[in-house]
Amino acid sequence: MTVYKLWATILKDVRVMRRDWLGLTFMFVMPVLLVLIVTGMQSGTFELVNKNKVPLLLCNRDTGAASRQFIHAVDTIGLFEVHEIPGTQNEEMIRERLYRKEALLAVVLPEDFSAQVGARTRVLAGKALKSFGLEDSISGGSVKTSAAPLILYYHPVLQESFRRSAEGTLYSALQLVESRQLLKTIYFSINEKELPDSLENQFLSNREKISEIPVSRSNSRKAPSVTQHNVPAWTIFAMFFVVVSLGSGIVRDKRNGSFIRLKTLPTSYMVAILSRQITYLVVTMAQTVLIFAIGVWVFPLVGLPRLDLPGDWLGVALVSVLCGWCAVSYAICIGVFAETEEQANGFGVVSIVILAAIGGLMVPDFALTGPFRTAMKFSPLHWCLDAYYGLFLEGGKLKDVWSNVLSLVLIIAGLQGIALWGLRRKNLI
Amino acid sequence: MEIDDLFFHYPDQSGLFEQFSLRVEAGHRFGLFGPNGAGKTTLMNLMTGLLTPSSGSIRLFGKDMQKHHLRINRMFGFVPQDLAFYQELSPVENLAFFGAWSGMTGPAIRRRTRELLDILGLAAVRHKKVQQFSGGMKRRVNLAIGVIHNPRLLFLDEPTVGVDVQTRHAIINYLKQLNESGTTLIYTSHQLNEAEELCDTIAMLDEGRIIAHEPLDSLLSKHRQEGLEGLFLELTGKHYRDDSV
Numbered sequence: 064m065t066v067y068k069l070w071a072t073i074l075k076d077v078r079v080m081r082r083d084w085l086g087l088t089f090m091f092v093m094p095v096l097l098v099l100i101v102t103g104m105q106s107g108t109f110e111l112v113n114k115n116k117v118p119l120l121l122c123n124r125d126t127g128a129a130s131r132q133f134i135h136a137v138d139t140i141g142l143f144e145v146h147e148i149p150g151t152q153n154e155e156m157i158r159e160r161l162y163r164k165e166a167l168l169a170v171v172l173p174e175d176f177s178a179q180v181g182a183r184t185r186v187l188a189g190k191a192l193k194s195f196g197l198e199d200s201i202s203g204g205s206v207k208t209s210a211a212p213l214i215l216y217y218h219p220v221l222q223e224s225f226r227r228s229a230e231g232t233l234y235s236a237l238q239l240v241e242s243r244q245l246l247k248t249i250y251f252s253i254n255e256k257e258l259p260d261s262l263e264n265q266f267l268s269n270r271e272k273i274s275e276i277p278v279s280r281s282n283s284r285k286a287p288s289v290t291q292h293n294v295p296a297w298t299i300f301a302m303f304f305v306v307v308s309l310g311s312g313i314v315r316d317k318r319n320g321s322f323i324r325l326k327t328l329p330t331s332y333m334v335a336i337l338s339r340q341i342t343y344l345v346v347t348m349a350q351t352v353l354i355f356a357i358g359v360w361v362f363p364l365v366g367l368p369r370l371d372l373p374g375d376w377l378g379v380a381l382v383s384v385l386c387g388w389c390a391v392s393y394a395i396c397i398g399v400f401a402e403t404e405e406q407a408n409g410f411g412v413v414s415i416v417i418l419a420a421i422g423g424l425m426v427p428d429f430a431l432t433g434p435f436r437t438a439m440k441f442s443p444l445h446w447c448l449d450a451y452y453g454l455f456l457e458g459g460k461l462k463d464v465w466s467n468v469l470s471l472v473l474i475i476a477g478l479q480g481i482a483l484w485g486l487r488r489k490n491l492i
Numbered sequence: 493m494e495i496d497d498l499f500f501h502y503p504d505q506s507g508l509f510e511q512f513s514l515r516v517e518a519g520h521r522f523g524l525f526g527p528n529g530a531g532k533t534t535l536m537n538l539m540t541g542l543l544t545p546s547s548g549s550i551r552l553f554g555k556d557m558q559k560h561h562l563r564i565n566r567m568f569g570f571v572p573q574d575l576a577f578y579q580e581l582s583p584v585e586n587l588a589f590f591g592a593w594s595g596m597t598g599p600a601i602r603r604r605t606r607e608l609l610d611i612l613g614l615a616a617v618r619h620k621k622v623q624q625f626s627g628g629m630k631r632r633v634n635l636a637i638g639v640i641h642n643p644r645l646l647f648l649d650e651p652t653v654g655v656d657v658q659t660r661h662a663i664i665n666y667l668k669q670l671n672e673s674g675t676t677l678i679y680t681s682h683q684l685n686e687a688e689e690l691c692d693t694i695a696m697l698d699e700g701r702i703i704a705h706e707p708l709d710s711l712l713s714k715h716r717q718e719g720l721e722g723l724f725l726e727l728t729g730k731h732y733r734d735d736s737v
Contacts, residue, residue: 074585078581329594
């Protein structure tokens, strides 16, 4: 009899949900758009940094060789698309160009750039010669140099991480120019003749390549793409968004007359809660299959990297079920304690965005520090993400994510316990 | 239904019912009346198990409500004043769900659904969403759900509020039929002409106390009143009763 009641309740829940277009949109359409847009944007940023060149305005007021070498070095490094602007342009004109977004970065090489580089390298060369036990015939004592050999202007929209990366590139180019000068100066001092071009090129182009190996439990050497990061993360986000339909559904039950009638019938309200758990767990699984399918088949069609599913299907299935159940348990808690649908929707959605932020879905967890790092451990989404990343990024199997699985089971038990306590406290069961 | 020595009060309020007792015999059409704030809805909620008394006992069919609530809940039906169903569903879908929760299974639910929708004039709209219905049709769906499991006792809290004359007439006629087939009715309403038509026994409730409890005819003749409205005003007075809210 209880099984029949449960079946009838599941049928009722499915029918009600099928007619709730807003809830269905929140649960299926929004997450699909979100995963497509965020992955597309992050992939675009990745390509901007790694494949496309960033426009850079370069105002060279110097006429010496070092500035030309610097421009050549910046060009060679390949991060920037260098647009040289006349050296006569003043700071105001450069600012105006940046406001017009001709570029987000501008570098000014001052009039004495080459002289500064020359002076600095002569001092360094003199010190080097002294340390070799040779006579310093080139430094000419201490040399006065201006504080900065080059000036970098940037548009405020440029994020700090990207600005730091651009600065690093410019320092590398400057280092390259100074190294060249230093080498030539020392060579000349020792051999009293110019450094041969072939030797100069050999020294300067001798840049060792860095071999990058992503650590993977499956020994895969393939670097994880933005898709591998984003699809699991936004799938979890989508699962937790069932709060909009499930949380407000429980509040609707409590507030409308049907709940009064249900309480007079010979069936426990726990059947309704169990039915909702089953129905919405199936919804979260449908979301997972849909978003993963989009990652595998639709992403390549729109120019995004394909989602590589982990080999351990059992692991993916178990982690997905636990993530879905965790999301459903959280939504039930919200529904039990909220007094109005507005409370359930408002608090539900905002809390999920906050939990996603501190859980590492929006900012990588390694970037979180201090109290945020502690807070991260209280976000159920963090444990869901960690379990998925163990499978999707680290190439692990179920045995490798057992600690995450256990954490998720404990979180689910905790949320279910809180919901049960709330149901009893509010005299709902 | 027997209520003995009942005590009940809402938190932070003085006692609404103190040493309250009431008895309703099987087969009657019992009406419970009183001004606003008299305790009618609270008493209805206590009788249906929605509220728990501080002390005393409520017995339905000879069984204590507190001790045997799951068994007793199968035997009574409740038609609340609020529309207590899912507006997104059709009458058939609502009856399938509430029928299952009332302890019925598939074939019995389907048979009873056909029967009820025919009697209450809802057969033509059986698969339409209830939210598209008129107020009267919704009231009939509300009633159908309350009687889907053929209850031996039916609680009705203002079952005809806000409906037209035709719907009221249809509902009252159906309730009489139901009573003739053996269902006891416990009914409350502010529609006193309707109550006169339906009830054979009434109780007047005021400030948590029974001030009259007799067959309707004898009560009217005792107080030399021609109708329930005159009797009501004589027993409860003409002043407003909702000033304390």
